[in-house]
Amino acid sequence: MEPRRTAVLISGTGTNLQALIDAAREPSYPARIVLVISNREAAGGLERAARAGIATRVIPSRGFTSREAFDAALDETLREAAAELVCLAGFMRVLGRDFVERWRDRMLNIHPSLLPAFRGLETHARVLEAGLPVTGCTVHFVRPEIDEGPVIVQGMAPVLPGDTVETLNARVLEIEHRCYPRALALVAGDRARVIDERVVVAGERPFERLILHPSLREACR
Numbered sequence: 001m002e003p004r005r006t007a008v009l010i011s012g013t014g015t016n017l018q019a020l021i022d023a024a025r026e027p028s029y030p031a032r033i034v035l036v037i038s039n040r041e042a043a044g045g046l047e048r049a050a051r052a053g054i055a056t057r058v059i060p061s062r063g064f065t066s067r068e069a070f071d072a073a074l075d076e077t078l079r080e081a082a083a084e085l086v087c088l089a090g091f092m093r094v095l096g097r098d099f100v101e102r103w104r105d106r107m108l109n110i111h112p113s114l115l116p117a118f119r120g121l122e123t124h125a126r127v128l129e130a131g132l133p134v135t136g137c138t139v140h141f142v143r144p145e146i147d148e149g150p151v152i153v154q155g156m157a158p159v160l161p162g163d164t165v166e167t168l169n170a171r172v173l174e175i176e177h178r179c180y181p182r183a184l185a186l187v188a189g190d191r192a193r194v195i196d197e198r199v200v201v202a203g204e205r206p207f208e209r210l211i212l213h214p215s216l217r218e219a220c221r
Contacts, residue, residue, distance in 0.1 A: 003032035004188040007083040009074075009091040010038050014045020015173060016089040016110060016180050021052045023181035031188035035081040037074065039093050055081070061093055071099035078103075085188060088142065089180070097144040105194050107142040108187065110180050112172050114138060114154060119147035124168045127159060134216070135159055135168065137176045139183035141194060150199045152192055153183040157213035175213050182211065 003024075008017050017036065024033050036049035039061040049056045057077055064070040070093075078086060088109040100107065113123040115138040127135045136156040143149040155175030159168060186192040186209075191202045201209065 001030065001190075003030055004084045005034045005082055006031045006085040006087060006184065006188065007035040007037060007078050007081060008033055008045075008049075008087045008089050010036060010043050010045040010089050011040050011092040012043055012045065012090045014043065014048045014089065016176055017045045018048050019177035019181055020087060020089070020184060021048065021054070023185070029181075029185060029188075030190075031085065031184050035078070035083060037077060039070075039091070045089075067094075067096050068098070071096045075099055075102060085184070087180070087184060094146065095142075100142055100144045103142070105141055108139055108152065108180075108183060109142050109147075109149070110137060110139045110176055110183075111147050112137050112169070112176065114156065115140060115147060115151065124165045124172070128163060128165065128168065132159055135172060137172055137179055139179050141199070150194050150197055151209075152186060152199050153179045153209045153211065155179040155211040155213070156216055158216050171213060171215075175211055178211050182209075 008020060010017055021033060023029055024031055033054050035055050036045060037057045037059060038046055039059055041058045046056050059073055059077065061070060086103055086107040114136040118126050134156050136154055138151055139153045140149040140151050155178065157171045157175055186201055193200050
């Protein structure tokens, strides 16, 4: 089976992009990143892609008169690259319903909370305000509603006394960088299917889709 041609959409530094690039270097990995698209010309992730020899494109958000026009340009660029899968990795733009439906069950997103909790922005601040003992991240198939869609993989991390938004963000990022490659591998390897808006994984082992931060594993022993 040929690796699935995958495009990654970014807006910022691209640390999750880097995790996907690193994973895809393994010969047995079932996805190959063929294109990185940013809606911001200054996105640091573009340099990461260039260093890895991956083609890049910038499609500026402000260069279009409507969301539909932007989505059409994005869709055309993805099809020109013969992309089969799309990963949103810190892509800070809401995509229209028609675009999302065209890529239904072929487009993944990562969100820094244990969805369905804390959809939207400022997730870490809201977790700290709620006083929760754990938080995490979720990789899911994209649906038209923001931060909705069948869950593929989740990761959990502890919330520690004295945490700030910055320290909690750093800890959650550690598991994000493990969860996204795992989720993409399940989808690209044709193991993850959506049935009745739930993800079913062929040959799934217990907890295969749950990744724990190392400090949480220690605490559970």
